[in-house]
Amino acid sequence: MYFKKIIGSKCYLSPMNSNDAEKFTEWLNDLDITVNLTLYNSIINTENEKAMLEKLSKDHNYSIIDNKTDELIGNCGYIDLDHLNQTAEVGIFIGNKNYWNKGYGTEALTLLLDYGFKALNLHNIGLRVYSFNRRAIKSYENAGFKIIGKRREALLRGKEKYDIIFMDILEKEFYENNKIIMEINNGVGGNFA
Ligand SMILES: CC(C)(COP(=O)(O)OP(=O)(O)OC[C@H]1O[C@@H](n2cnc3c(N)ncnc32)[C@H](O)[C@@H]1OP(=O)(O)O)[C@@H](O)C(=O)NCCC(=O)NCCS
Incomplete structure (x- = not known):
């Protein structure tokens, strides 16, 4: 069961449900996916994924x-929230x-x-x-993120070293430039605006 907490034109964001552990376990054992994630080197099974x-x-x-x-396609969220x-x-x-x-x-990222x-x-x-993840970098730029630096050769994948790219976005840049949120807000007023 999913709940329409934050609604866009293609997808919505719902609270996470631990009953989805099997689906997440399948995805997080797919190296095409995890090569892009810190979880690449982790052991993921249904039991520890449910707890996660x-x-x-x-x-x-x-x-x-x-x-x-109403199909589950992925997840997104905040790490290291610092309200101060x-x-x-x-x-x-x-x-x-x-x-x-x-x-x-x-x-989803825009929402x-x-x-x-x-x-x-x-x-x-x-x-x-990660520097080889061109699709993600383009998607983040389209959401309004800017590259602010990189940690050189700090990631190992398949015996090769890659850079870790750092990107960020400020509130005012987001509302000035993000076409998707402008369309959503113009169309429906934003579901929690
Ligand atoms: C990264 C990820 C979240 C992006 O979501 P997505 O729905 O696939 O991306 P979108 O369709 O919104 O945007 C992708 C953009 O990259 C572009 N793109 C795709 N492959 C590309 C490539 N090899 N080089 C440059 N741009 C590329 C697309 O054309 C599109 O840009 P456009 O809309 O301007 O044409 C998703 O692909 C994913 O989860 N990948 C696996 C895990 C992962 O990489 N997570 C991020 C870890 S930092």
């Missing part, structure tokens, strides 16, 4: 659900690969950012991405 989902569901982490089919400094980091993955490159990731700036009072939101 229960933990994640208590914080601002959300399942990404397709509007048309109004900062946080985001993480996202679309586990259902049929949904890659169709705008779902960018929209999460809008919620972060308006409801969680954030000012600066950051993320880390």
Whole structure:
């Protein structure tokens, strides 16, 4: 069962449900997906994933659900929320690969950012991405993130060393430049604006 907490035109964000552990376990054992994540080197089984989902569901982490089919396609959320400094980091993955490159990731991230700036009072939101992950970098740029630096040769994948790219976005940049949120807000007024 999913709940329409934050609604976009393609997808909505719902609280996470630990009954989805099997689906997440399948995705997090797919190296095409995890090569892009810190979980690449982790052992994930249904039991520890269920415990992880229960933990994640208590914080601002959300399942990404397709509007048309109510199907679970991935998750996104905040790590290291710091209310004193109004900062946080985001993480996202679309586990259902049929949904890659169709705008779902960018929209889900946009919904999460809008919620972060308006409801969680954030000012600066950051993320880390691996230099070979061109799709993610483009999606983040489309959501309004800027590259602010990199940690050189800090990631090992297949015996090769890659840079870790740091990106961030400020509240005012998001509302000035993000076309998706402008369309959503113009169309329906934003579901929690
Ligand atoms: C990264 C991810 C969240 C992006 O979501 P998505 O729904 O696939 O992405 P979108 O369709 O919203 O946007 C992808 C953009 O990258 C572009 N793109 C795709 N492959 C690309 C490539 N090899 N080089 C450059 N740009 C590329 C697309 O054309 C699109 O840009 P456009 O809309 O301007 O044409 C998703 O692919 C995913 O979860 N991947 C696996 C896990 C992962 O990488 N997570 C992020 C870890 S930091």
